[in-house]
Amino acid sequence: MKRLLEVKDLTMEFRQRSKTLIAANHISYYLEEGEIVAFVGESGSGKSVTQYSGLQLVPCPPGHVAGGEIWFQGENILSYGPGSEKLRQIRGGQIGVIFQEPMTSLNPVMTIGKQMAESICLHLKMSKKEARQRAEELLEKVGIPDAKERLKAYPHQLSGGMRQRVMIAMALSCNPKVLIADEATTALDVTTQAQILELMKNIVKETGTTLVIVTHNLSLVARYADRVYVMYAGEIVEAGTTDEIFYHASHPYTIGLLKAIPSLSAPREQKLVPISGNVGNLADRGQNCMFLPRCPYASKECESKGTPQPAPVGDSDTHIRACHRTLTREVLEKEQPAPQALLRTKKQGDAQENQVLLQVEDLSVTFPIYSGVFRKKIGEVSAVNHVSFQLHRGETFGLVGESGCGKSTVARAIMRLEETASGKILFDGTDITHRKEKELYPVRRNMAMIFQDPYGSLDPRQRVGDAVMEPLVNFKLGYSKKELDHRVDELFDLVGLDGTCRYRLPHEFSGGQRQRIVIARALAANPSMIICDEAISALDVSIQAQVINLLEELKERLGMAYLFIAHDLSVVRHISDRIAVMYLGQIVETGGWKELYGNPRHPYTQALLDSVPTPNPEYERNRSAHKISGEVPSPMNRPDGCAFCTRCPKASEKCRIKMPAMEQVGENHQAACFFL
Amino acid sequence: MEVQKGKQHTTAKRMQEFAGVFFSRKLVIFGFIIIVAMILLALLVPVLSPYDPNLSSLKEVLRHPDISHWLGTDDLGRDVLTRILYGTRVSLLVGLASTLVAGVLGMALGLIAGYMEGIVDSVIMRIMDAMLAVPIVILALFLGSALGKGLGNIIFCIGISMIPRYARVTRGSVLSVKKLDYITAGRIYGASRFQIAVKHILKNCLSSNLVMMTMNLGDAILTEASLSYLAMGINPPTASWGGMVSNGYEWLSMNPCVAIAPGIFIVLTVWAFNVCGDALRDVLDPKLKGTL
Numbered sequence: 016m017k018r019l020l021e022v023k024d025l026t027m028e029f030r031q032r033s034k035t036l037i038a039a040n041h042i043s044y045y046l047e048e049g050e051i052v053a054f055v056g057e058s059g060s061g062k063s064v065t066q067y068s069g070l071q072l073v074p075c076p077p078g079h080v081a082g083g084e085i086w087f088q089g090e091n092i093l094s095y096g097p098g099s100e101k102l103r104q105i106r107g108g109q110i111g112v113i114f115q116e117p118m119t120s121l122n123p124v125m126t127i128g129k130q131m132a133e134s135i136c137l138h139l140k141m142s143k144k145e146a147r148q149r150a151e152e153l154l155e156k157v158g159i160p161d162a163k164e165r166l167k168a169y170p171h172q173l174s175g176g177m178r179q180r181v182m183i184a185m186a187l188s189c190n191p192k193v194l195i196a197d198e199a200t201t202a203l204d205v206t207t208q209a210q211i212l213e214l215m216k217n218i219v220k221e222t223g224t225t226l227v228i229v230t231h232n233l234s235l236v237a238r239y240a241d242r243v244y245v246m247y248a249g250e251i252v253e254a255g256t257t258d259e260i261f262y263h264a265s266h267p268y269t270i271g272l273l274k275a276i277p278s279l280s281a282p283r284e285q286k287l288v289p290i291s292g293n294v295g296n297l298a299d300r301g302q303n304c305m306f307l308p309r310c311p312y313a314s315k316e317c318e319s320k321g322t323p324q325p326a327p328v329g330d331s332d333t334h335i336r337a338c339h340r341t342l343t344r345e346v347l348e349k350e351q352p353a354p355q356a357l358l359r360t361k362k363q364g365d366a367q368e369n370q371v372l373l374q375v376e377d378l379s380v381t382f383p384i385y386s387g388v389f390r391k392k393i394g395e396v397s398a399v400n401h402v403s404f405q406l407h408r409g410e411t412f413g414l415v416g417e418s419g420c421g422k423s424t425v426a427r428a429i430m431r432l433e434e435t436a437s438g439k440i441l442f443d444g445t446d447i448t449h450r451k452e453k454e455l456y457p458v459r460r461n462m463a464m465i466f467q468d469p470y471g472s473l474d475p476r477q478r479v480g481d482a483v484m485e486p487l488v489n490f491k492l493g494y495s496k497k498e499l500d501h502r503v504d505e506l507f508d509l510v511g512l513d514g515t516c517r518y519r520l521p522h523e524f525s526g527g528q529r530q531r532i533v534i535a536r537a538l539a540a541n542p543s544m545i546i547c548d549e550a551i552s553a554l555d556v557s558i559q560a561q562v563i564n565l566l567e568e569l570k571e572r573l574g575m576a577y578l579f580i581a582h583d584l585s586v587v588r589h590i591s592d593r594i595a596v597m598y599l600g601q602i603v604e605t606g607g608w609k610e611l612y613g614n615p616r617h618p619y620t621q622a623l624l625d626s627v628p629t630p631n632p633e634y635e636r637n638r639s640a641h642k643i644s645g646e647v648p649s650p651m652n653r654p655d656g657c658a659f660c661t662r663c664p665k666a667s668e669k670c671r672i673k674m675p676a677m678e679q680v681g682e683n684h685q686a687a688c689f690f691l
Numbered sequence: 692m693e694v695q696k697g698k699q700h701t702t703a704k705r706m707q708e709f710a711g712v713f714f715s716r717k718l719v720i721f722g723f724i725i726i727v728a729m730i731l732l733a734l735l736v737p738v739l740s741p742y743d744p745n746l747s748s749l750k751e752v753l754r755h756p757d758i759s760h761w762l763g764t765d766d767l768g769r770d771v772l773t774r775i776l777y778g779t780r781v782s783l784l785v786g787l788a789s790t791l792v793a794g795v796l797g798m799a800l801g802l803i804a805g806y807m808e809g810i811v812d813s814v815i816m817r818i819m820d821a822m823l824a825v826p827i828v829i830l831a832l833f834l835g836s837a838l839g840k841g842l843g844n845i846i847f848c849i850g851i852s853m854i855p856r857y858a859r860v861t862r863g864s865v866l867s868v869k870k871l872d873y874i875t876a877g878r879i880y881g882a883s884r885f886q887i888a889v890k891h892i893l894k895n896c897l898s899s900n901l902v903m904m905t906m907n908l909g910d911a912i913l914t915e916a917s918l919s920y921l922a923m924g925i926n927p928p929t930a931s932w933g934g935m936v937s938n939g940y941e942w943l944s945m946n947p948c949v950a951i952a953p954g955i956f957i958v959l960t961v962w963a964f965n966v967c968g969d970a971l972r973d974v975l976d977p978k979l980k981g982t983l
Contacts, residue, residue: 430879456881464879472872476894489881536880 019192019225020069021045025083027061027068027249030076034298038064040249042083043325046193046225051216053228053236053257055272056246057555059294062229065246066195070106071097088192108138111186115198117178121170127154128166131185138189153184158214176207176646183215187222194219195227200235204417205582206643209626212239231556233272234585234628237261238635242333245269248294248305251325255334257632265328266336267312270347273630275560277589279612280629286567287589289560293525304339312340312347371441372544372576373406373429378438380421380428384651396650398424400600400658401438406544411570411577413591413608415584415623417647421600422580426546429578430464431455443543460490463537467549469529473521479532480517483507486539506535509572510565527558534565538573546578551586563590584627588612593683596620599658600650602677606684616686618663657688665690713970722966725959733779742770744777745928753946763948765939774930775953781931782960785846786912792850793911794904797857798893804858805865806888816862819855827852827910828917835923845924849914853907857900864896898975905968909961916957932957 027039039061046052054062067073069085069092084091087105095102114120122130131150135141141149147166154162157180170178179199186194196215200208216239219226228240236243236257243260245253245268253266264270274288292309304323307313317323320339328334340346380399383392399421406412414422427433429440431447440448447458463486466472473482480503487494487502494502504514510531521529530550537545547566551559567590570577581587587594588608595605596619604617615621622643629635645662648654654661660670667689675687714720732739747767754764762771804815822830827849834848868874869892877887916933918924925931932953939950 432875432878459879459881462879464876466872466876468872472876474873474877474891474895477873477891485877485882486880489883489886533876536876540880 017048018045019048019087021086022065022069023084023086025065025068025085026081027064027073028079028081030079031298036298037081037300038078038249038297039068040300042249042251044244044251044254046227048192048225049219049223050241051219051226051228051239053230053240053243054246055230055233055236055243057231057294057557059248059297060246061249062246063197064249066112066197066227066229069093070110070112071095071102072106072112104138107134107186107191108189109191110193110195111189111191113179113182113186113194113196113199115201117175117182117202118170120182121178123170126167126169127173127181131166131181131188134185135188149188150184153188154181156187156218157181157184158210159184174646176203176211179203179207179211180214183211183218187218187224190222191224193225193227195229197229198231199228201230201232204647205584205626206417206622207646208235209628210644215239232628233276233556234278234630237630237632238628238638245272249297250305250322250337252306252338253334253336254325255328255331255336259328259331259334261630261632263328263334265334265342266338267310267342268306270342271309271311272556275557276630277560277563277585278629278631279585279588279624279627280631280634283589283608287560287563289564290557291561293527293558294555304337312342314340316340370408371405372408372443373578374439374441375405375425375429376403376439376441378402378425378428378440379436380424380433381436397436397653398600398650399428400653402597402600402602403438404595404602404605406576406578408543409570409574409576410593411579411591413587413594414578414580414597415582415587415594416597417582417623419599419647419650420597421650422597423548424600425597426464426548426578426580430459430462430546456490460486460492460540461543462546463540463542463544464546464548465530465533465537465550467553469526469533469553470521472533473529475521477521478518479521479524480507482521483517483532483536483539486536490540492540502539506539509538509569510535525558526554527561530554530558530562531565534562534569538569541573542575544576544578546580548580549582550579552581552583559586566590584623585629596623599647599653601658601687603659603688604686605677606681606686610681610684614681614684616680616684616691617659617688618665618690619659620686622662709974712974715973716966716970718966719970722963722970725963726967729779729783729960729963732776733783736773736776736779740770740773740776742773744769744774744930753942753949755946756948762952763946765935765946765949766942771935771939771949771952774935775932775956778930778932778935778953779956781842781925781929782912782915782957785842785849785915786908786960786964788846789849789853789911789915790904790907792846793853793907794857794900796850797854798861798896798900800854801858801861801863802865802888802893802896805862805869806884806892812862815858819858822852823855823859825852827914828921831914831918832921832923835918840923840926842925842929845915845918848918849911852914853911856903856907860899860903861896864899865892868892868895898972901975902968902972905964905971908964908968912957912960 022042022044025039025042026037029036029038042065056062064073068080075097080093085093092102092105128147128150132143132146135146135149136143150166151162154165159165159177159180173181200211203211215226228236230236240257242256243254244251245260245266247268253260253264253269260269264273271290275290277287290309295305295308302321304317307317317339323337323339325335325337328336378399379397379401381395381397384394384396385391386393402425414425416422424433428435435448439446442458443461445458447455473479483503483506484499487499503517507514507517512528512531524532551562554562563586579587579591591608593607594611595602596617598619604611604620611620612624615624643662648661656672657670657675660666663670669689675689677685677687678691680686680691747769749768751764751768753766754760756763760770764770800815804812830852831848834851835844838844874887874891877891915924915931916936919931919933920937925934927934935953936950942949
């Protein structure tokens with residue numbers, strides 16, 4: 016195959032007042048015609064910068080190409096001026112980009128049709144009418160129904176998935192040779208993500224375009240990519256075909272990443288192996304391998320040999336890696352920790368688990384809709400619709416579902432942050448559904464919550480020690496000043512932080528460390544239940560594993576119960592004992608993890624599980640393309656009957672009229688569907 | 692003991708960081724020097740100047756600048772420089788006191804409006820809108836004519852007329868801060884409404900208000916000058932910058948210094964406060980500390 020684009024020794028710097036940050040360090044790679052190439056790395060690994068530097072889309076200053084060449088169709092495109100005619104023809108014309116945020120990458124005051132026609136007119140020199148015609152064809156191609164009508168729509172009238180489809184159509188509009196999808200599906204739900212990726216894959220195969228997938232999600236890569244580049248701290252540390260990367264990984268970082276992600280296909284008894292520490296400082300690279308401080312396989316020679324250069328692995332001509340050591344299978348097995356250490360310890364006290372801690376009965380939460388000048392109430396949206404479940408002492412209960420399914424609202428209603436429309440919430444036997452704020456004190460002591468965004472959940476002007484101390488002081492637990500100090504030290508120690516950092520402000524910590532502080536605060540008053548609302552989804556993969564392990568460890572030691580809310584099914588499977596799947600404000604299926612993942616009965620659960628990518632190319636290849644279509648309807652026009660009937664492959668007339676009730680489908684397993 | 696030590700250490704370090712960020716721009720150093728010099732001169736003027744600011748001397752009317760009168764004399768033979776420096780007292784006092792009045796009341800109203808929402812919010816903010824609709828000078832003029840002249844009244848007038856700005860800014864930031872997770876966290880972990888409002892919300896709205904206060908300080912000085920210029924301000928013969936400009940204006944052709952010199956002082960002071968206000972904003976942003 017012909018090499019379409021070749022990058023040689025590219026170095027990209029960001030110059031700041033006093034320091035220079037090297038975001039891409041001597042990077043070389045190539046793209047072949049018609050292949051799907053993935054760039055994988057955590058945030059700050061330089062994967063996006065590498066892609067954008069060719070198109071000169073990196074803001075300059077501070078961005079600055081310090082060296083290298085990018086050859087595209089026989090010319091070095093880095094030699095073009097940033098605003099030159101030639102470069103503008105390549106941007107959008109030859110190389111199309113799909114950005115992460117479909118919300119912000121479309122102009123909100125222009126109709127879809129106009130935005131699409133703009134670039135078509137420019138690059139393909141078509142008339143306005145022809146351009147509109149082409150835009151319509153493209154929208155049809157990316158699976159948007161009533162394309163003609165949609166051309167007149169404004170971006171806010173479309174859902175996130177639809178907007179991303181429009182972005183793909185726009186990127187494709189000028190028949191580009193290369194399509195760069197920069198985290199294009201990260202902001203979308205799993206089912207939508209699968210749809211969009213499948214769509215991109217098909218289009219690319221059909222038109223012979225080269226697709227570059229830039230992502231932090233290693234599992235996603237296994238399903239779609241032909242070749243993978245793994246990036247770390249601005250360097251390509253390993254590259255190879257998908258099979259080579261997933262089955263013969265030989266760089267410690269790649270190996271670490273693969274062990275750090277929970278997967279649907281991996282045995283659940285194993286602990287995750289996190290990569291310790293944080294990504295090093297890009298402004299202070301030093302002489303050695305950037306991964307050295309975190310590398311479990313580091314040896315003496317790594318400290319003296321300088322930065323490793325990419326070198327071929329074995330006799331493969333695609334597989335390269337930048338490491339001083341030759342990590343063959345034998346070496347890996349020898350240096351791996353004993354298998355017992357990797358096993359999760361059995362939970363203590365099974366008897367305890369039969370004690371109900373939290374009981375949610377028939378819970379409904381509604382939000383009023385206002386309209387008009389006088390904000391008259393015109394109706395209600397029901398965000399949570401007759402939800403019932405129990406949480407036992409010392410148990411982890413997972414609540415999964417796509418965004419907007421009401422899982423966070425359930426959590427907020429339990430914490431009494433949201434008023435309940437009907438139903439009951441019993442915590443430790445006491446009904447707290449309608450308690451007044453002041454009477455909640457003794458109950459709230461025993462509950463805690465960890466939020467999704469580690470940046471938003473700490474007061475930026477409060478020292479972290481004071482934040483951790485807050486529950487102890489507010490709940491008047493009778494600690495003296497000395498005891499308080501002692502307790503804070505103890506809490507910091509519990510979450511693996513140094514007690515001396517208590518006088519620092521939140522912005523001085525990384526995301527993972529902040530989440531640890533939030534956990535310390537949650538633990539402060541010794542609660543019997545902690546609600547984790549997407550507590551790990553904002554973290555990088557390697558950090559995610561650290562926090563998951565920490566949560567598990569704490570539970571083992573302190574014996575509280577978790578209500579674990581997440582959209583990532585693999586993580587939920589790893590951590591939860593029992594799981595409930597929510598769709599549009601309702602629980603559609605609930606059961607033990609084994610039953611639910613092993614034998615899903617509800618069509619929605621099946622579809623969800625089908626859409627989740629796993630880091631296992633073999634498994635992915637044998638898996639059929641997922642069957643679910645459409646998107647979650649808005650809770651404002653909830654379908655009559657079964658909520659899932661608009662997307663369900665099995666839906667019949669009956670489903671559209673009547674709502675199915677929860678039925679026992681096995682021991683410890685219930686589902687709400689007529690076709691069980 | 693150990694803990695105490697750690698705390699002190701960090702406070703000292705913090706002060707150092709504070710100064711580092713504050714003076715990271717060269718202009719700020721000038722601005723800061725001007726403000727400090729003004730305050731010192733205003734305090735020390737009785738010692739430094741041989742002249743009485745209010746004693747007229749008909750022999751020395753409208754003299755041009757020379758060795759004995761650095762900035763000349765006005766129409767009653769009073770030394771202009773001495774009067775300017777005495778005027779600094781009035782101007783700085785009016786500026787500081789009225790912004791403080793406006794800031795405190797405005798922030799309180801904004802906090803209440805933003806935190807309570809609903810009908811309380813509507814009532815407070817509509818009153819603020821109504822006040823905003825009237826230009827500051829006119830409002831102060833109206834209040835001044837109702838209450839009469841005098842230093843206290845001037846401060847009160849200017850203070851009241853600037854309240855709406857603070858109320859609006861505070862309410863805006865309260866509304867955005869209120870939605871953040873750490874406010875919810877505060878509620879979950881047992882903080883009372885008052886605690887949340889003051890400890891978490893107000894603290895995080897403070898920086899934008901403090902910055903506005905330093906900038907409005909200049910405004911307040913200008914408003915006082917305008918009011919004095921319009922003869923609604925400080926009673927003569929007490930020296931105030933605005934009054935001096937107003938008075939010297941009549942003699943512009945004979946001795947321009949009488950009007951221009953106090954004008955230059957007004958400009959310098961307003962500029963100095965504005966520059967320091969910008970620097971203060973950088974300092975108060977917790978993320979910028981140490982990075983600049």
